[in-house]
Amino acid sequence: MTDEPPRALFGLAVHSELPLPGLPSAAGDTPRTEVRYGPVPPQDAYLRAGDGALSLQVPEVGRFRISGGDSILIDPAPGASERELRVHLLGSAFGALLHQRGLLPLHANCVGIGGRAVLFLGRSGAGKSTLAHWFERSGHSVLADDVSAIAPADPPLALLGVPNFRLWQDALHAAGLDDAAYPRSLEGHDKFDVPAAAANRDALPLGACYLLAQADGEAQEITRLAGLDATEMLIANTYRGAFVPLLGRSEHHLQSCLALARQVPIFRAARRWGRDHFDAEAALLKDHAETVLGAGQLRRQRA
Numbered sequence: 001m002t003d004e005p006p007r008a009l010f011g012l013a014v015h016s017e018l019p020l021p022g023l024p025s026a027a028g029d030t031p032r033t034e035v036r037y038g039p040v041p042p043q044d045a046y047l048r049a050g051d052g053a054l055s056l057q058v059p060e061v062g063r064f065r066i067s068g069g070d071s072i073l074i075d076p077a078p079g080a081s082e083r084e085l086r087v088h089l090l091g092s093a094f095g096a097l098l099h100q101r102g103l104l105p106l107h108a109n110c111v112g113i114g115g116r117a118v119l120f121l122g123r124s125g126a127g128k129s130t131l132a133h134w135f136e137r138s139g140h141s142v143l144a145d146d147v148s149a150i151a152p153a154d155p156p157l158a159l160l161g162v163p164n165f166r167l168w169q170d171a172l173h174a175a176g177l178d179d180a181a182y183p184r185s186l187e188g189h190d191k192f193d194v195p196a197a198a199a200n201r202d203a204l205p206l207g208a209c210y211l212l213a214q215a216d217g218e219a220q221e222i223t224r225l226a227g228l229d230a231t232e233m234l235i236a237n238t239y240r241g242a243f244v245p246l247l248g249r250s251e252h253h254l255q256s257c258l259a260l261a262r263q264v265p266i267f268r269a270a271r272r273w274g275r276d277h278f279d280a281e282a283a284l285l286k287d288h289a290e291t292v293l294g295a296g297q298l299r300r301q302r303a
Contacts, residue, residue, distance in 0.1 A: 007024065009026075009160070010149045012026070012032070013033065014035060016034075019082065023162070024163070033069075036071075040073055053067035056096070058088050061076075062085060064092070072097060092240055099240070103149045103151055104149070104234075107238070108144075108147075109129060110132075110143040110161065111143065114294075116208075117158035117206045119148055122237070128212060131212070133194065144162060144163075145161065145163075155205040155207075156264060164194055165193070207265075208289055208293065210222075210266075211233050213270045220272065224265065226261075231254075234257040235254070238257070267292075269288075
């Protein structure tokens with residue numbers, strides 16, 4: 001292993017032979033996960049499951065074998081850069097490991113508001129990273145960008161993820177940042193890695209979830225989802241949900257989504273697309289979340 005200290009990620013102490021710059025040091029009592037280099041057999045498809053493990057084969061990057069919820073083996077392709085390996089390690093490979101550990105990884109950003117976590121879910125391009133960056137610039141902490149892991153508890157806990165944003169070039173410029181100061185997330189792409197200045201170091205109880213969607217009309221509309229609608233939204237926005245049946249986790253995954261939909265208020269936030277409306281609609285979302293969290297605190301105080 002490297003001489004680097006273990007890194008904190010998703011409630012784990014990650015001991016990695018692949019350097020993981022930007023992640024904070026892990027506490028000594030945190031569950032251990034190892035990331036090592038080693039041979040992973042070639043396969044005919046992107047995914048292969050067997051012997052309790054899941055293997056990923058990424059052309060021109062390498063192969064990854066994830067097993068036991070505590071081990072990832074990396075077999076780099078010739079010429080693959082550490083940056084390319086990290087993208088797939090911290091994305092799909094850790095997504096599989098989180099499923100193996102019984103956690104619920106969601107395709108979401110996570111910010112801290114008043115001591116609780118709020119998730120913003122949605123498809124790629126829905127503005128999750130730009131919104132989380134807006135919250136940071138408004139003085140709020142950030143727990144995760146793109147992948148948020150939820151641990152079962154009452155209330156559920158949002159775990160510390162990767163503490164940086166992947167921002168499109170136009171979002172960088174809109175925030176007054178120079179893209180020349182930040183590395184590209186992937187070669188040939190106009191997304192850039194921007195460190196989170198106000199990363200939260202601790203897990204927070206989850207207070208609310210918002211699905212970001214495009215509005216049909218001229219006004220933002222926030223509606224509560226409940227029951228089957230809320231559960232189906234969580235299933236649809238599970239990070240690497242295609243891994244679930246291959247890992248034999250379908251029933252556990254369903255129960256996790258059902259439990260979360262019962263425990264936490266879930267909303268659909270339909271917004272107008274475009275930079276002209278962004279700040280005003282982000283402020284409305286912030287006000288709504290603060291109201292929801294405040295109402296929850298008041299109910300607990302009266303109970």
